[in-house]
Amino acid sequence: MSSFLSGWRLVLAFVVSLIVIPVAGLVLNWVDRFVSARVQWRKGPPFYQPFADILKLLLKQTVVPRGAARTVFLLAPLVGIAGMSLVAMLLIFSNSGLVVAQKTSFIGDIIVLLYLLALVPLSFIVGASASRNPVAAVGASREMTLYLGYELPFVLALLVPIVKVARAWDVASALRIGGLVAYQQQFGPFLYSISGVIAAVIVLFTIQAKLGFVPFDIPEAEQEIMSGVLVEYSGAPLAAFRITRAMMFVLLPLLLITLLWGGIRDWWAVLKFLLIVVLVVLMKNTNPRFKIDQALVFFWFILAPLGIIAVVLAFIGL
Amino acid sequence: MKDLRLWGLKKSPWVYHVAAASCNNCDIEILELLTPRYDVERFGVVLVGSPRHADALLVTGVINRKSLPRVLEVYEQTPKPCLVIAIGTCACNCHIFRNSYNAVGPYDKHIPVHAYIPGCPPKPEAMIMGVVKALSKL
Numbered sequence: 001m002s003s004f005l006s007g008w009r010l011v012l013a014f015v016v017s018l019i020v021i022p023v024a025g026l027v028l029n030w031v032d033r034f035v036s037a038r039v040q041w042r043k044g045p046p047f048y049q050p051f052a053d054i055l056k057l058l059l060k061q062t063v064v065p066r067g068a069a070r071t072v073f074l075l076a077p078l079v080g081i082a083g084m085s086l087v088a089m090l091l092i093f094s095n096s097g098l099v100v101a102q103k104t105s106f107i108g109d110i111i112v113l114l115y116l117l118a119l120v121p122l123s124f125i126v127g128a129s130a131s132r133n134p135v136a137a138v139g140a141s142r143e144m145t146l147y148l149g150y151e152l153p154f155v156l157a158l159l160v161p162i163v164k165v166a167r168a169w170d171v172a173s174a175l176r177i178g179g180l181v182a183y184q185q186q187f188g189p190f191l192y193s194i195s196g197v198i199a200a201v202i203v204l205f206t207i208q209a210k211l212g213f214v215p216f217d218i219p220e221a222e223q224e225i226m227s228g229v230l231v232e233y234s235g236a237p238l239a240a241f242r243i244t245r246a247m248m249f250v251l252l253p254l255l256l257i258t259l260l261w262g263g264i265r266d267w268w269a270v271l272k273f274l275l276i277v278v279l280v281v282l283m284k285n286t287n288p289r290f291k292i293d294q295a296l297v298f299f300w301f302i303l304a305p306l307g308i309i310a311v312v313l314a315f316i317g318l
Numbered sequence: 319m320k321d322l323r324l325w326g327l328k329k330s331p332w333v334y335h336v337a338a339a340s341c342n343n344c345d346i347e348i349l350e351l352l353t354p355r356y357d358v359e360r361f362g363v364v365l366v367g368s369p370r371h372a373d374a375l376l377v378t379g380v381i382n383r384k385s386l387p388r389v390l391e392v393y394e395q396t397p398k399p400c401l402v403i404a405i406g407t408c409a410c411n412c413h414i415f416r417n418s419y420n421a422v423g424p425y426d427k428h429i430p431v432h433a434y435i436p437g438c439p440p441k442p443e444a445m446i447m448g449v450v451k452a453l454s455k456l
């Protein structure tokens with residue numbers, strides 16, 4: 001541990017995960033709003049808009065509703081941010097190549113990643129439940145259902161690269177993000193195979209759901225449950241939630257590139273990244289919202305069987 | 319610090335729409351503001367679903383005995399600093415309902431109002447102008 005996370009690398013890790021990723025996320029937030037505006041034939045907000053929003057929220061009064069579990073209510077947003085920072089460290093530093101040399105990932109870090117990603121929906125659920133608001137409770141229950149929905153196909157999709165590497169090499173390197181990246185360097189990205197394409201499609205839908213973007217913005221549904229899980233949040237905690245979302249917006253496409261599309265190795269990764277982001281935003285702008293039961297059926301009975309097929313194909317070697 | 323806060327407030331006023339017994343015409347004109355034709359998101363204005371997120375309350379309609387406590391409650395729930403913008407003649411001075419048994423007077427008798435935008439309903443351009451004036455007065 002101390003050999004690769006010491007001195008300036010540690011500093012770099014902190015700078016990247018606590019400053020660069022949130023700032024990049026806010027810029028992406030603007031890209032999202034700008035592209036949405038252009039799709040709707042509007043002019044769209046100026047580039048500093050997300051920063052102004054965050055600044056304003058940070059300097060505003062924070063209201064804690066009467067009867068809420070005060071500590072949990074205020075701490076929940078931090079859990080999300082902490083989870084995302086750790087994901088940033090894991091992803092960027094196990095990708096090596098770009099920043100740090102080899103040996104920055106450990107066996108099983110892909111499983112750790114899975115659990116860290118779960119911290120964000122968890123923080124939303126806990127925060128909403130602590131706020132003692134019936135609308136937030138509806139939002140929390142929807143968030144929970146949605147999480148149960150997308151996690152199954154997501155895990156199946158992650159199994160595809162793992163199975164492939166385990167077939168070629170061994171299980172130990174298959175459970176390391178660094179191992180997956182190294183494999184793709186040698187044999188080409190997983191995406192260029194049938195099972196890889198299926199896995200990528202599944203991950204794309206999961207990104208949409210994890211970000212709470214339109215076909216799956218059911219927990220926040222502004223028109224029916226008034227921003228659901230976030231309804232009681234104001235001021236700095238709300239800013240924290242928005243920053244969490246923004247960081248996720250950077251990290252999830254990076255995750256897709258890392259696991260399935262060759263890793264963050266060269267400048268092509270930037271192009272791939274932007275492609276995924278624009279795809280996600282376009283998907284957001286051209287779809288109506290699912291109902292929660294429809295979303296669950298979609299994830300469990302359409303994407304999950306697809307995922308199983310992909311895993312079987314990966315076993316055969318396709 | 320104060321400048322920063324003011325800048326943030328001016329550049330990203332999130333509005334919450336309090337429809338307190340209006341005839342719905344003003345409300346529809348407010349929605350028109352958000353359409354591509356007027357696109358107030360250019361100025362960072364976003365319609366939010368919860369008063370907790372709001373920086374400005376757009377109140378419409380003539381205030382009456384039933385809606386007064388609700389409006390006061392929404393105002394108290396909004397984190398400060400928050401602007402109150404009265405939209406429509408009803409909200410400004412009770413319009414033709416002035417002598418009604420149920421009307422309890424214009425908004426500024428009950429909560430501080432930062433801008434009055436008269437009209438029945440006001441044009442979207444007038445609303446943008448009113449908000450701009452309210453913000454530049456801060």
Ligand code: SF4
Nearest residue numbers: 341343406407408438
């Ligand atoms: S001002 Fe006119 S349009 Fe607006 S609520 Fe009153 S009557 Fe309706």
